[in-house]
Amino acid sequence: MHDMLSSDILQVLIAVEGRYIQWEWDPQTLQNDYITLREADGHPVVRHDKSGTEFSLRVARGVIQTLIGGRSVYEDESKRASGFRIYRPTEEGWSRSGLRKAS
Numbered sequence: 001m002h003d004m005l006s007s008d009i010l011q012v013l014i015a016v017e018g019r020y021i022q023w024e025w026d027p028q029t030l031q032n033d034y035i036t037l038r039e040a041d042g043h044p045v046v047r048h049d050k051s052g053t054e055f056s057l058r059v060a061r062g063v064i065q066t067l068i069g070g071r072s073v074y075e076d077e078s079k080r081a082s083g084f085r086i087y088r089p090t091e092e093g094w095s096r097s098g099l100r101k102a103s
Contacts, residue, residue, distance in 0.1 A: 012045060021037055
């Protein structure tokens with residue numbers, strides 16, 4: 001796992017249509033956060049380092065909070081469950097990235 005800045009996470013998030021951020025935690029203790037970027041099919045977004053080793057992208061709590069606070073992502077309330085949230089890019093997020101959303 002590698003940590004990235006909020007601007008980098010936003011770029012990776014919107015680079016492929018359907019990607020989202022998944023935030024999970026233990027609903028009993030409200031601890032043990034696990035925040036990852038996911039492909040539309042639910043698999044983790046993976047990258048490769050210089051040696052070709054595959055790794056998943058971890059999203060730090062501060063990064064997701066920055067993206068939410070900056071209105072770059074919104075919570076998909078249709079997917080809300082105890083200890084589980086999904087965040088998708090907003091129009092503002094698309095604008096900040098400089099990439100165009102597919103119509």
